[in-house]
Amino acid sequence: MFDFTTDDSFEIEKTIQYELSIQVSLDGFSFTAFDTFNKKVVAFKTTPVKISSNLLLVRHLKDWLESESFLEKRFKNIRIFIFTAIFTLVPEEFSGDKLPENSGSLLFHEDATTELIENKIAVLGARLIFTIQSDLISLLNQFFNVNLEILHPLTALLSNQVKSEKRNCAAIITTQKFFFLTVYRNGKLLLANSYPYLHYTDLVYNVLNSFQQVETARSATELFICDVMNKNKKIEDLLKPYFNHISKLKTGPAIVNHPDFNHSIQLYLSAIEL
CATH class of the missing domain: 3.30.420.260 (Protein of unknown function DUF3822, C-terminal domain)
Incomplete structure (x- = not known):
């Protein structure tokens, strides 16, 4: 667990210059603030929570979002990484509106409670497709009330080979x-x-x-x-x-006073360029 930790250069009044990255999984939640000008993470926090199923994920996420006052600040942009096991890669020429109308239900058992998300992976000429709960998207949109980028963690990993x-x-x-x-x-x-x-x-x-x-x-x-x-x-x-x-796992930007975090997936996802 990483408590709220900041770099010496962190300024709470300048969050509009930071990119917020949030990681959501059944293991818990975390966030990082990335200084896009100086190219480094300036704040982060990880909160482990054991969540038994996706049915309970939205409730736990809502409680966590409301408990973190830092997330109420304004940010340059916001990325949400959803750790979900089921995904598929589709060639770019067969993605988007070229996908069959029933592709979601065929690939993921998609229904009225889920939504299909597509992430472009330019280096592969493909899109990574996955589904998430509709009420999870609604919660995120209501809480942040800004345009969000919803991503799968493998989108970052595949876009930037280690x-x-x-x-x-x-x-x-x-x-x-x-x-x-x-x-x-x-x-x-x-x-x-x-x-x-x-x-x-x-x-x-x-x-x-x-x-x-x-x-x-x-x-x-x-x-x-x-x-x-x-x-x-x-x-x-x-x-x-x-x-x-x-x-x-190695990344460029680091928190020099927290060596464990310097090899974390949270830092990797925050610092990656997509």
């Missing part, structure tokens, strides 16, 4: 109920998927099986690991016997 000196690279982002896995070989995306897990052994099995399926050598892969609530150590220890090169 840099590695190895031939292959992969990234794992874990939550309490599922994890995301991306795999690149020679700079080419081979896999972007999510997997449910009950125990960490499930996670290890799915990672190893996925590498076998895409025929990619783990010995020539740098694996980046991060957790939505920054609980990386156990997963790293479990995967060490199978990967020679395991690293923490």
